[in-house]
Amino acid sequence: MKDRQSDVAVRAALAKLVASQVGGHLALDFCNTAGEHLAERPDELLKDWESFVRWTVQVGLIEPELYGELVDSPSPIDEVWELREEIYHVGLTLALGDPVAEHDLVAIREEANAPKPMVVSDGGRVHWRPDSQFASQQLRAILAGEALSLFCSRRSARIGMCGGGLCGWLFLDESRGKRRRWCDMKDCGNREKARRYYRQLQKSK
Template sequence: MDNEVLAFRFTATVTDRAGRTPRERLTDPARLKMWLGATGLDVADVSPSDLGRAVELREAVYRVGSALAAGEPPESEDVHTLNTFAAAGHAKAVLEHEGAGWHLTETTPVADALGVLATDAIRILGGPDRSRIKNCEGPGCSGLFLDTSRGANRRWCSMNTCGNKVKKSRLNAR
């Protein structure tokens, strides 16, 4: 994964946001379960209402990140959403043989997983590097990323996808 920020990887479950037809990748609860599992937030089951709450959180993260990238203050409703999801989670960080992970409760595992995502978003969106949050300049993308380059001049969420597309199109134009 090119994006080191978990919450920003979550916002990438919608692709081509700036294109004509954004593409939703969390099309059903099973897809959310699969995405959470791939990030180490394994849950046994995801309901349609869990999916709805996940999409609500994802879009709030995206709107807050995009506002900060544009140098604007985020909407208070979106900030409230992030804080509410973070407070609802009861996940505990654990050190396992493979490295760091998360222990989710048996009673509210999806809320716990969404709490981890919201907490990660708050850490980045409210942290000292918040001025380095950017939207990708790739054609149709507009995905969020944290620019950790020395000169703060990174333009794409991923050099392997968006950056490569731009470079290929420039080459073909010649």
């Protein structure tokens, strides 16, 4: 009975979405775990270790079966935040078409060079198997590696930034002519349309 209740609790926890996945790439979705990212104080979506582990499950980085084990071995969230901001800075630089400075890559490289989790086959599925004792470092190593792979590829020229106010979310713009403007038309896109409508209404008075 306890196991069943535990399973229900885990499923309920995992059903709570941490952040929308609109980036089109794992590294960019990681960057987008801070809302209003251009604001002086962004809205932190990775509030603690549990929400980070939950996010890694939701984006398919780790298997749901590992959620409870990793949550029960908490790590400080600060290093996760720091890596995210390092990656975001480089991603934003590329989105704006500016050159990336060598020193901006140092921290990401160091994280990417750290040991990664073991890769295992479980029931025919191949997936990462973090060690609960070193999960934070190992998961950060994956995310840093994903970011560098993107930044070193031709797809880096496709990184765009949402034009909605202080949103600042990043995404891979796969549209023809690179014309995508919003992280999500239903979110920032609709808000901007509402703002334009209101401004036009005010002008017509």
